[in-house]
Amino acid sequence: MAETISAAGSCLEPLFGCLLEAAGREVAAFLRIKSNWSDLEKARDSLRAVETTVRAAVTAEEDKLNVCDPQVEVWLKRVDELRPDAIDVDYSSLLGFSCLCQCTVHARRRASIGKRVVDALEEVNKLTEEGRQFRTFGFKPPPRAVSRLSQTETVGLEPMLAQVHDLLEKGESSIIGVWGQGGIGKTTLLHAFNNDLEKKDHNYQVVIFIEVSNSETLNTVEMQQTICDRLNLPWNESETVEKRAKFLVKALARKRFLLLLDDVRKRFRLEDVGIPTPDTKSQSKLILTSRFQEVCFQMGAQRSRIEMKVLDDAAAWNLFLSKLSNEAFAAVESPNFNKVVRDQARKIFFSCGGLPLALNVIGTAVAGLEGPREWISAANDINMLNNEDVDEMFYRLKYSYDRLKPTQQQCFLYCTLFPEYGSISKEPLVDYWLAEGLLLNDRQKGDQIIQSLISASLLQTSSSLSSKNARHWLHYSISTCHTRIRILPERLWLLKELRHLDLSVTAELEDTLNNCSKLFKLRVLNLFRSHYGISDVNDLNLDSLKALMFLGITIYAEDVLKKLNKTSPLAKSTYRLNLKYCRKMHSLKISDLNHLVHLEELYVESCYNLSTLDADAELTTSGLELLTLSVLPMLENVIVAPTPHHFRHIRKLAISSCPKLKNITWVLKLEMLERLVITNCDGLLKIVEEDSGDEAETMLEDKCIDDGQSACNSGDNTHAEFLNLRSIVLTDVKMLRSICKPRNFPSLETIRVEDCPNLRSIPLSSTYNCGKLKQVCGSVEWWEKLEWEDKEGKESKFFIPI
Numbered sequence: 001m002a003e004t005i006s007a008a009g010s011c012l013e014p015l016f017g018c019l020l021e022a023a024g025r026e027v028a029a030f031l032r033i034k035s036n037w038s039d040l041e042k043a044r045d046s047l048r049a050v051e052t053t054v055r056a057a058v059t060a061e062e063d064k065l066n067v068c069d070p071q072v073e074v075w076l077k078r079v080d081e082l083r084p085d086a087i088d089v090d091y092s093s094l095l096g097f098s099c100l101c102q103c104t105v106h107a108r109r110r111a112s113i114g115k116r117v118v119d120a121l122e123e124v125n126k127l128t129e130e131g132r133q134f135r136t137f138g139f140k141p142p143p144r145a146v147s148r149l150s151q152t153e154t155v156g157l158e159p160m161l162a163q164v165h166d167l168l169e170k171g172e173s174s175i176i177g178v179w180g181q182g183g184i185g186k187t188t189l190l191h192a193f194n195n196d197l198e199k200k201d202h203n204y205q206v207v208i209f210i211e212v213s214n215s216e217t218l219n220t221v222e223m224q225q226t227i228c229d230r231l232n233l234p235w236n237e238s239e240t241v242e243k244r245a246k247f248l249v250k251a252l253a254r255k256r257f258l259l260l261l262d263d264v265r266k267r268f269r270l271e272d273v274g275i276p277t278p279d280t281k282s283q284s285k286l287i288l289t290s291r292f293q294e295v296c297f298q299m300g301a302q303r304s305r306i307e308m309k310v311l312d313d314a315a316a317w318n319l320f321l322s323k324l325s326n327e328a329f330a331a332v333e334s335p336n337f338n339k340v341v342r343d344q345a346r347k348i349f350f351s352c353g354g355l356p357l358a359l360n361v362i363g364t365a366v367a368g369l370e371g372p373r374e375w376i377s378a379a380n381d382i383n384m385l386n387n388e389d390v391d392e393m394f395y396r397l398k399y400s401y402d403r404l405k406p407t408q409q410q411c412f413l414y415c416t417l418f419p420e421y422g423s424i425s426k427e428p429l430v431d432y433w434l435a436e437g438l439l440l441n442d443r444q445k446g447d448q449i450i451q452s453l454i455s456a457s458l459l460q461t462s463s464s465l466s467s468k469n470a471r472h473w474l475h476y477s478i479s480t481c482h483t484r485i486r487i488l489p490e491r492l493w494l495l496k497e498l499r500h501l502d503l504s505v506t507a508e509l510e511d512t513l514n515n516c517s518k519l520f521k522l523r524v525l526n527l528f529r530s531h532y533g534i535s536d537v538n539d540l541n542l543d544s545l546k547a548l549m550f551l552g553i554t555i556y557a558e559d560v561l562k563k564l565n566k567t568s569p570l571a572k573s574t575y576r577l578n579l580k581y582c583r584k585m586h587s588l589k590i591s592d593l594n595h596l597v598h599l600e601e602l603y604v605e606s607c608y609n610l611s612t613l614d615a616d617a618e619l620t621t622s623g624l625e626l627l628t629l630s631v632l633p634m635l636e637n638v639i640v641a642p643t644p645h646h647f648r649h650i651r652k653l654a655i656s657s658c659p660k661l662k663n664i665t666w667v668l669k670l671e672m673l674e675r676l677v678i679t680n681c682d683g684l685l686k687i688v689e690e691d692s693g694d695e696a697e698t699m700l701e702d703k704c705i706d707d708g709q710s711a712c713n714s715g716d717n718t719h720a721e722f723l724n725l726r727s728i729v730l731t732d733v734k735m736l737r738s739i740c741k742p743r744n745f746p747s748l749e750t751i752r753v754e755d756c757p758n759l760r761s762i763p764l765s766s767t768y769n770c771g772k773l774k775q776v777c778g779s780v781e782w783w784e785k786l787e788w789e790d791k792e793g794k795e796s797k798f799f800i801p802i
Contacts, residue, residue, distance in 0.1 A: 033114040040117055043124040050131035051079055061138025072137050079127055082120075143232050146198040146207045149191045150460065155322065156315025156356070157189050163306055164193050168258075168285060173304035174278035176287045177296025180308030183357030186289035189308070190262050193287070197258070203283065206230055209260040212288075214268065217500070217524055217549055223273050224248060231255075248274025253282065261288040267298035310354030319356060320349045323363025327370050344375035351382050361457040365400040400456050410438050411449050412458055417480075426450055481526070484508045493518035500524040504552055504576075507531050517541050528552030528576040529603060534560045535581075542570055552576035558585045564596075571595040578603040587612040590624070590646035601626040612637040615647040615666075622646045625672075628654040636660035640669045648672065651724075656680050663689040668721040674747075677729040684733050688740035723747065726772075730756050742789055744769040753778040765789045775800045 054076065058068050068076075154161065160178075167176050178186055194209050208230045210223050224244050228235050231251055236244070253276045270277050270286075277300070278284040290296055296305050311319065321329055332345045348366060352358035366378050382399050401409065411433055418424055430446030433439045439446050453459040481504040492498075492515040499521055503509060509532040516525055522545050527533075534540050535556035540563055542548070551573040555561050561579065565571055574596045579585070585607050591614075593599060600623055604610070611634045627650050629635065635658045640647055650670050655661070656679035663686045667673060678684065726747050730736065732755040742765035749772050751762060759782070764770055767790070776783075777800045 033117060036114070036117045036121055040121045040124065043121055043128065047079065047124050047128045047131070050128050051076070054131050054134060054137065057134075057137035064138075065140075066138035067141045068138050069134075069136050072134055075127065075130055075134070079131075082123070082127075140232055143206060143230050145202075145204060146194060147209070147230065148198055149194050149209060151191045151195055152188055152360070152460075153319065153322065154185075154188060154192045155319040156311040157185055157192065160185075160189055160306065160308060161192055161196070164189065164287065165196070167304050167306065168287070173301065174280060174282075174285050175300040176285070176304040176306070177293075177299065177301030178287065178289045178306045178308060179291065179293045179296050181355070182291055183355040184308045184310060185356040186308060187262050188356060190260050190287070190289055194260055202258075203256055204258040204285075205255045207258045207260065209262065211262045212265070213263045214266050218266075218268050218273070220245075220273055227252070227274060245272055245274040249276045252276055252284075255284070256282070257284045259284075259286045261286065264288045264290045264295055264299060265292070267295060311356060311359075312354070316352070316354045316359055317349060319359045320345075320352070320363045323360065323367050325367050328367055331370050331375075340372040341370075341375050344372070344379040347379045348375075348382055357457070361397055361400045364455060364457050365403050397458070400458060404452070404456065404458075407438065408449050408452055411446075412453055414438065415453075415459065480509075481505050486510050488512045488515050490515075495519065497521055499547075502526045503530050503532070504528045505530065514541075517544050520544060521547055523547050524550040526550070526552035526576070527554050528601070529578045530554050533578070533580055536560070537563050540564060540570075548573045550575050552578075554578040554580055556581045558582050565593060566595065572597055574599055576601045576603075578605070579607060580605050582607045583609060585610050587614065589614045589616055590622070591616045597623075599624055601628075603628040603630070604632065605630040606632075608633055610635055612639065614639045615641060615645045617641045617645060623649060625649055625651045627652070629656070629658055630654070631657045633657075633659060636662075638664065638666055640666040643669065643671070645669065651675065653677070654679075659683045663687065665689045671721075672724055673722070674724050675727045675729075676725065677727075677731075678733055679729075679731045681733050682735060684736050686736070686738050686740075690741055726750070728752070730754070730759070732756070734758065739763050742768050745773070746770075747772055749774045751776045753782060756782070760785065760787050761789075762786065773798055777801075 054072060058072060058076075061068065164176070164178065178189065180186055190209065194207060197204070197207055208227060210226050212219070212223070220241055224241070225235060227233075227248055231248075233248075233251060239247075249271055252274070257278075259275060259278070275286075276282070276284075278286050288296065288299055288301065290299075293305065293307070310316070321332065324332065331341045333342075345366075348362060349359075352362055362382065366375075369375050369378055378399075381402075401412065404412065414433060415424075415429070426447065429450065430439070430443055433446050433449075434443070439449075450459065481502045483506060485503075485506055486508050487510055488503075490513055492513075496519075498519050501516065501519065501522060501524065503512075504526040505528070509530050512532060516522070516527075519525075525542070525545065525548060531554075533554035533556040537557075537559050540560055542551075546569070548569070551570060552575060553564070555564065555578065561582070564574065572595075575598050577593075577596065577599060579588075579602075586609050588604070588610060593602075602624060603626075604613070605628070610632050613629070613635065616639070624646060627647070629638075638661070647666075647670055649672050651672055652675040653667065653670065653673060654677040655664065656677075659682045661681055661684050663684065664678075665686075665688045667676065668688060676687075678687070722743070722745055724747050725745060727750045728739065728748070729750075729752045730739075731752075734755070734757065736756050736759050738759070738761055740763050742763045745763070746769050748770055751773075753759060753762075753776075762776065764773070764776075765788075776798045780801045783799055783801070
């Protein structure tokens with residue numbers, strides 16, 4: 001029996017120990033409640049400090065677009081779930097009972113609260129210790145298949161949007177091209193399409209939107225960075241573009257991707273960026289937008305193309321009305337209101353030509369107009385801008401720009417310093433404005449200006465705003481074109497990563513302080529039509545720019561031109577050439593520029609002794625597209641050889657202040673000519689001299705024969721001429737008597753004549769094709785005095801008085 005009791009006692013001993021220990025804790029909690037409460041308050045302070053540190057670290061991660069670590073997220077949730085309010089109230093009420101055995105009820109309550117204080121203290125200490133152990137607070141999230149983009153209204157674009165979806169789902173081709181003129185809504189369409197995919201079922205693992213805008217050079221690095229970000233891949237700044245491209249090709253090839261390339265202006269190899277060409281086997285696809293159908297062909301969209309056209313009148317009118325204020329809308333649409341307002345609104349509306357961008361910009365600009373006088377004034381202002389010799393979209397934007405306050409205008413112009421691709425966050429932009437003195441320590445005003453520019457449709461919001469990227473782009477690209485800058489900063493050369501420096505059309509730039517030759521990573525250097533020109537051979541010290549891909553340059557001396565043409569790397573990079581003040585230059589042969597293999601624009605001005613320009617036979621392929629001859633008082637001979645010659649690709653010809661030119665019959669040989677502009681040429685009698693017996697032409701033919709050329713200035717009509725000519729602009733040509741004899745002008749849209757009092761005829765006739773003609777602009781007096789080959793040729797419906 002004793003043994004049995006002994007055995008039972010040994011078995012129960014651990015249990016008794018646990019009970020005694022538990023009882024001891026209960027007693028301790030009961031007796032040490034004040035001490036434990038004091039420890040709890042100190043522990044809470046420590047936890048709050050740790051929580052503050054953790055939350056700050058999480059905020060920092062979220063600011064970098066990272067997400068909170070799941071373990072940290074659970075810990076923060078546990079901290080939030082601690083509810084000290086109830087125990088605080090209970091403990092405060094307990095302090096009123098000082099006697100330990102005042103009553104059994106309060107003793108039990110004290111024991112309960114004492115236990116809760118101990119439990120709370122243990123939980124707080126545990127959370128504090130866990131919080132101190134965290135080393136990682138966030139991570140970059142795996143990319144979503146679709147990243148939402150900023151989106152504006154898609155009024156009238158719904159049918160196009162449906163067509164893109166249909167081609168994507170059912171089209172045979174893996175590459176789809178969308179093309180149409182600038183401002184027609186291609187970017188809006190692509191943004192809307194991207195956002196549609198967020199709501200629709202699709203098989204793509206990643207959809208990537210890239211703004212290309214490669215008007216001069218391809219922004220390869222920025223495109224690669226966009227792809228890396230969307231694929232959540234690490235970025236290695238030291239890696240070469242070529243090596244990174246190979247890596248990205250492999251990375252993308254493992255995925256079913258949909259690539260959206262916006263504003264592709266020139267053909268480029270997808271693989272050079274890091275994009276594998278989509279095919280039916282990979283099930284990946286590519287959609288690109290461009291202003292040119294030819295680019296769609298070149299990029300592989302031969303089978304699947306969509307031409308974007310202007311909005312129909314109903315959709316365009318709805319979009320225009322949607323921009324107006326309630327008062328302006330009522331003034332335009334109310335049947336009881338003055339009909340003048342509606343008529344003027346319709347005039348402004350029609351000036352937008354159905355282009356969504358123009359409708360947005362102009363509609364916003366006139367949104368607050370109400371009375372007839374305001375609408376009439378606005379219509380007149382817009383019509384006046386329309387008649388200026390500027391790009392159509394420019395005059396529409398200019399009206400909105402002109403309505404800005406001076407400070408808003410300066411801030412808007414500052415935005416043009418950034419590349420047209422990519423984005424900049426609002427905060428750094430306001431910082432730059434403040435640093436430049438455009439704002440007087442008023443950040444709130446900066447935010448208001450940004451909003452006003454967005455409201456005016458002069459800036460667009462972006463879904464990818466990053467101050468890091470803003471600074472990155474600033475260091476990669478600087479533009480001061482069309483500014484009055486006089487001298488470059490002395491230490492500009494310290495921007496070692498600068499790739500793009502645009503100093504074109506800087507009328508007051510006097511010195512670059514030898515900065516350009518020290519910017520070794522420059523890819524684009526544009527000094528075209530800058531007041532700062534190279535006048536000494538020794539100043540052409542740009543051979544150190546090994547990465548240079550695009551050079552625009554102004555040259556003041558013939559020997560500098562000769563050196564440029566012999567310097568192979570620079571010659572191959574030259575796209576725009578301005579010859580100015582070359583006083584020793586008496587003649588210029590285009591074939592002498594044979595090493596400038598990429599020359600696209602030639603601007604010859606103020607070369608006061610230049611008398612002969614010779615576009616001789618083309619021995620090498622010439623890409624010259626734009627030619628300007630300005631302030632050349634001695635120029636009297638322009639010699640164009642039989643095809644193929646160096647002028648055969650010219651699309652725009654501008655001639656001004658060349659008083660010795662009697663005619664420019666050689667324009668008949670410019671097969672690709674689209675725009676002809678002649679200004680202030682006092683000696684010009686005829687554009688095309690078609691009388692082979694004319695003395696001036698005979699002299700020119702003799703000159704050609706002496707130079708070994710034949711039929712250089714012939715009016716021969718055996719070949720079709722002016723097939724591509726779209727615009728003729730004649731201003732202040734006082735002695736001009738005729739343009740040419742009537743003939744087919746299948747592409748001609750506009751004839752504009754100002755201050756040409758002796759011009760008595762224009763080459764229009766009912767017997768010839770002028771089917772695309774839209775307008776003939778001139779004074780009423782000039783129009784009424786015109787002589788016509790037949791009465792049917794005089795179509796007053798085309799006439800627009802100016």
